Amino acid sequence: MKRTFSRRSALLVMALLVSTAVLPACTGSSARSDEVTVTGSTTILPIAEVSAEMFREAHPDVKVLVSGVGSSAGIESVSTGSSDIGTSSRDLKPEEEDLGLIDTPIAYDAIAIIVNPDNPVDSLTTQQIKAIFQGKITRWSEVGGPDEPIHLVNRDEASGTREAFFKIIMDKESFDPAAAVLPGTGQVRAVVAEAPGAIGYISFGFLNDSVKAVAVDGVEPSVETVFSGDYPIQRTLHFFTKGAPAALSKEYIDYVLSPAVQDTVVQDAGFLPVTQRSE
Secondary structure, eight states, rough: OOOOOHHHHHHHHHHHHHHHHOOOOOOOOOOOOEEEEEEEEETHHHHHHHHHHHHHHOOOOOOOEEEEEOOHHHHHHHHSOOOSSEESSSOOGGGGGTTTTTEEEEEEEEEEEEEOOOOOOEEEOOOHHHHHHHHHBBBBBGGOOOOBBBBBEETTTHHHHHHHHHHHTTTOOOOOOSEEESSOOOOOOOOHHHHEEEEEEEEEEGOTTTTTOOEETTTTOOOHHHHTSSSEEEEEEEEEEEOOOHHHHHHHHHHHHHHIIIIIIIHHHTTTTTHHOOO
């Protein structure tokens, strides 16, 4: 039986908005020589966390403290010296380019446009997606779906995923202010999974069977289309340091760039290794 975006689904969105808490950032940079603090993007969090665990196994006396607080917070944290490494799923903004940050790309990602699995819409153009998130297209029947309202699920302004989507799809034009705004990728996915009328966007690496990724301009998001460059919504995942990284930070970054992480952790998380993209 076809489901609609019910009052229960709307209440779920509201509940997540109220109850979702963002982890606090790590406070204080690594004054200790045996500690590395890594702060920033929730998209990069799985890579950073698993890599940290693996790194600690090889370096039992080293602490790698990882937190996911958003790309903007990560960039601010590393620029002020509160963290050793700031992780970001967006490029630096013009006003951040003079902060003295060194960029190390650690993976490539695609942004998937997701709908509820019950939604019959399988493909959208970039212009349709833009119009939807501007609030100009408000019913699914306008894009080949049922005559039901579209419910937008957006990310908060600290999100690197939002910033990349804002640049690539929105052409830096305004979002519909009526959209629900959530602080994390997992929250967006959970709401879209429960609300048949909803649409959102998440990192390709966070896709699972609870949601459906639609094709964009006729191209489905996949490892192959990301490798080829055919999928139109792609971005770089970054590690930033304030100047050249200190010895221990550099050792951790080099480890993340090694085959031990690139060929396993990065790919298992659904991302494209930097080494393979350059081949």
